[in-house]
Amino acid sequence: MTPHNSLFITGTNTDIGKTVVSAVLVAGLRAHYWKPIQSGLIDGTDTDWIQKHTDIPQSHIHKETYALQQPLSPHAAAVIDNVEISLDAFSLPVIPEEDFLIIEGAGGVLVPINENYFMVDLIEKLGSPVLIVADSELGTINHSLLTIRQLRDRNIEIAGVVMNGPQNQGNKEAIESYGNVEVIAEIEPMEELSPDALADCFTRSFHQPLRL
Numbered sequence: 001m002t003p004h005n006s007l008f009i010t011g012t013n014t015d016i017g018k019t020v021v022s023a024v025l026v027a028g029l030r031a032h033y034w035k036p037i038q039s040g041l042i043d044g045t046d047t048d049w050i051q052k053h054t055d056i057p058q059s060h061i062h063k064e065t066y067a068l069q070q071p072l073s074p075h076a077a078a079v080i081d082n083v084e085i086s087l088d089a090f091s092l093p094v095i096p097e098e099d100f101l102i103i104e105g106a107g108g109v110l111v112p113i114n115e116n117y118f119m120v121d122l123i124e125k126l127g128s129p130v131l132i133v134a135d136s137e138l139g140t141i142n143h144s145l146l147t148i149r150q151l152r153d154r155n156i157e158i159a160g161v162v163m164n165g166p167q168n169q170g171n172k173e174a175i176e177s178y179g180n181v182e183v184i185a186e187i188e189p190m191e192e193l194s195p196d197a198l199a200d201c202f203t204r205s206f207h208q209p210l211r212l
Contacts, residue, residue, distance in 0.1 A: 028202025
């Protein structure tokens, strides 16, 4: 993995645990956090959740480029808000060279962001390596391999896969073998989501240091 100071978190599906994995990384690395597109503001944002549960300083939180009202795919939520999402509007936040930035995507890599572009186009534009969050249970092999293939078709660097849920050695080995990718962490369900618990999860789950 080429050294970078940012990592894009994508998932094999929606509600797959991207925000919890992002929180584990933010807490463990004391990283910065940026959600480029937020869909759904009624119940609060992922940015609010991250700051509350990781207790990182306000200076480590970076404002969404687009914050849309409805909890829908970005392209649909933008139409309702009469907003046009443009790839040109996105650029990486400037952070100190010694710091690290966690970028959380919306949905999976083929979620549309407008009539012409998908989340993978935003990933490609930003240029950060990608960490794939996958479910650990039935169905994950297909979803994971499709995500891996889509990223590789664009020559996007894959930092690895994080499996979220009860440990499943068979699915882990299948993703690693057929996807030619490393599962770098397995995060089991957490009873507590405090800053200390998240940082401890990072230490326990990421068995090898992230090559940043």
